[in-house]
Amino acid sequence: MPGYLLYILLGFGLGALVPGPGRIGFSSPGLRLFLGIGLAPIAVFVLHKNMGLGLFHSVSVIFAAAAAGLALGVWRLARNRPSLEDTFNPAFVLPAVIGIVALNFGALDYVPYLGDEFSGWINIAKQINAVGGYAPEDMFGLQADYTPGWPLLMSFPALLLGQFEERMVGLLPAVMHAGLFGLVFDLAGRTLINFGDFSAARRAVYSWLIVLLLLSAEATGQLVARNLLVEPPQIYGIGVTMMLAVAMFLPGVSQSWASFLIGLSFAILYFIKVTALALLPPILFLAVILPFAERFFAGSLAPARGSVNWIAQSIKNLAAALLPGVLLIVLFKSSISSSTPFGSPSSVLLPEMFAKAFSLQSLEITRLVGGAVWDFTATYKTPVSIAALIGLIAAAFNPRWRLVIAVLLAFLLVYFAALNWYHLTIWDDNLRSIQRYSRIPVRVFHLIGLMLLFVNVAELVLGRESSRLKHFLESRLPFVLAIGLVVVLAVWQVRQIDRRIADLSTRQFQHVAAFHTSVPKAAKQMGQILRQLGDRKVNLLVVQQGGNPDILEVVHYYLVSNSYRSGIPNIQFHAVVSWPLASSSNPSAAERLDKAMTKADVIWPVRLDEAMSRRLRELTGPGKCAQPMADNFFLSDHGNPPQLRCVTKTD
Structure with missing residues (x-):
């Protein structure tokens, strides 16, 4: 729980210092929460790599700023009496509920089990703590030009507390997810204010109903993410960006400040992963075209403007949207010298x-990629896809929403075109994680499609004074029914949260390879052997008969010490882990x-077949x-053939 609380402090504290959410035209604790967490690794990187401050001191400065920001936020709340919607905003309620469920569970833990968690992400976070700084050249499996926002963010609790523990970062994605749904709640409430005449209590209940329906449909996945891969924060960040695009077309929202916040969201996404560049063309299109296209896209909804004002507003929007991302890219690229296709x-x-x-x-290749994308998207949550398409x-x-739809479609087009381009130029016909990569834009499509369904129906029904349905919705019966439905959906979400937290701690609902249990235990003893x-x-x-070299990333992860500045193990792996000795x-x-055994100093059997056991x-x-022979480590005398000495593994 300490790590979870630190992330909440970081989000609300730094978010309180960001000027945009207070000037966009509506209050949004959720937006502040997301921006605060997302901007933290950027600020730490600039202090550490661009300004030369030690990583521990950089993180300490940012948390001190967050503490000051939190005090400022509390002072604002005390000075300005918070509304009912602010008090019961999902940005506050969801993290509180998750925390209560986690405390009730007891020994909260996080068990990594996916290959890419070990090849990057959590492995890099652990190495950052072990090195005591961000040094790509000293780290295993890290490309220097790969933006480090996600692993850097995961390293914060360890850097402050001096010990890396997976349980301190397992709920990080959930905090960011709560920020997204805080923004959804705020936009739903803003829609009801603009087009309806509801009391604050009714707005809060109906807005919560929208949030819980989206969570129940898993439009952006379950509230508590299953893993620490980089896809969940990408989905949340793109969701925030697109929700801000929706907000631009609601009455009373500042386009200039919305453009600036979209630019901040893009910068955050870029620092998490460079695939955010797929958002750049749609963002530029929105910023430049919006003032000119208002009359075409929004018809009579657009205010009359002269051409000079249109040009000035376009330049203003463009500068606001571009400045954060361009500044970040310049600062990041100035700190590295290498270049790879992925970074x-x-x-x-x-x-x-x-x-x-x-x-x-x-x-x-294009046919193969397109077919694989279609096979996944056509069958993934089909009912939700149909509702979003409607x-x-x-x-x-x-007319109000046409430009938002154009921006969404432009993003989908650029994203899938980039995915195909990488297959054409780098991966060839070796299809790479099509389902995982496709899930990001599909979930964004679900979120925006369902949100537009709500705001469009709300405008259509509530915008007509003589509408019978409007008068019915303003009566007592639908309000009572909505309260009942909110309670039912909330209970369901609590059950889902409890189930997911149990899964994070035990992986009882996942198929996890046996070595995820054996390797962590054996790694402690191997660490002693390496020190000797x-x-x-x-x-x-490392020998894993019938396996693949991905096991090396798991082994390396558990060989890295949890202690701050303990250093990276000075080891070199043999590239082959499986030997077909029984094959004629x-x-x-x-x-x-x-x-290979002659060159090796130590042999670590993870899984053996009879032929390998016999040879050993x-x-x-x-x-x-x-x-059995797999219950030993082996030390080689480097002879030809080598003579091996057994060291029995201990539990």
């Missing part, structure tokens, strides 16, 4: 990449294995090792 997308736009993209194989189609008949071998680089041969079609496997017994001598 610097401009490298896939070189002439040789265009030649590869338009090769004879390109049409077949929302977009209905909103298209309302001194400061030299140790060649470590590969007679040289035994010879290659012996060569031959190299150790009969009766000298605990049985």
Whole structure:
């Protein structure tokens, strides 16, 4: 829980110092919560890498600023009596409920189990703490030009408290998710103010109903994310950006400040992952075209403007939307010297990449990618997709929302085009995580489609004074029914939160490979062996018969100490982990294995078959090792063939 509380402090504290949410035209605690958390790693990186301040001191400065911001926020609340909607905003309520459920669960924990968590993200966060700074050149599996926002954010509690523990970061995505739904709640309430005549209590209940319906439909996933991959924060960040685009078309909202907040959201997303660049063309389109296109898209809804005012407003919007992202990109790029296709997308736009993209194989690759994307999107939460599509189609008949739809469609087009381009230029016909990558835009489509369905219906029904349905909604019966439905949906969400927290701590609802249990235990003893071998680089041969080299990332993660500034293990892995000794079609496997064992200092068996166990017994001598052979580590004398000494694994 300490880490969870620190993230809440960080979000609301830094968010209170951001000027935009107070000037956009409506109060939004959720927007402040999201912006505060998202801007924190950016501020820490600038202090640490661009200004040369130590990482611990950089994080301390940011948390001190957050504490001051929180005090400022409390003072504002004391000075200005908070409204009912502010008091019961999801940005406050959802984190509180999650915290209560987590406390009731007891020993809250987080068990990482997905490959990409170990290849990046949480592995990098743990290494940042072990190094005591952000040093890509000293870290395992990190590309220097890959934006480090997400792992840097995950390292904050450890840097402050001196010890990395997974349980302190497991609920981080949930805090950001609560910020998004705080903004959804605020926009729903703003819609009811603009087009209806409801009391504060009715607005709060109806807005909560929208939030809980979206959560029940899992439009952006479950409230508590299952993992610490980078996809959940991307979904929440793009959702915030698109919700701000929706807000721009509500009466009384400042377009200039909305543009600035969209720019901040883009900068946050970019620092989390460079795929945020898919949002850049739609954002620029919105900022530039909005003043000119108001009369075309919004018809009579648009105020009369002269051409000079249109141009001035476009320039103002463009500057507000571009400034945060451009400044961040300049600061980040000035701190690195290397360039890879995954951290610097401009490298896939070189002439040789265009030649590869338009090769004879390109049409077949595009067909494969398009087919895989369609197979997933057409079957993923189909009822929700249909409802979202109905929302977009209905909103298209309302001039107010046409530009929002155009921005959403532009984002979907750019995103999937970029996914296909990377396959054409880098991955070829080896399809990469199509479902995981596609889930991001699909969930954004669900969120915006369903939200537009609500705001469009609200405007259509509540905007007509003579509407019988409007008078019915303003009566007592629907209000009572809405309260009942809110209670039922809230109870369901509490159950879902409890189930997900149990899953985070135990993975009882997931299929988790056995090595996720055995490797952490064995890693503690291996750490002792490595220390006994001194400061030299140790060649470590990991054996997982029938497995793949991804196991090396898991092994490395658990070999990194949890302690602050404890350093990175000085080890070098053998690239091969599986040896087909029992295959008659590969007679040289035994010879290659012996060569690998000769070079190795330590051999760590994770999973053995009978052929590998037999070979290890031959190299150790009969009766000298605990049985089964996988219950030992082996130290090599570097002979040819090597003689191995057993070290029995202890629990």
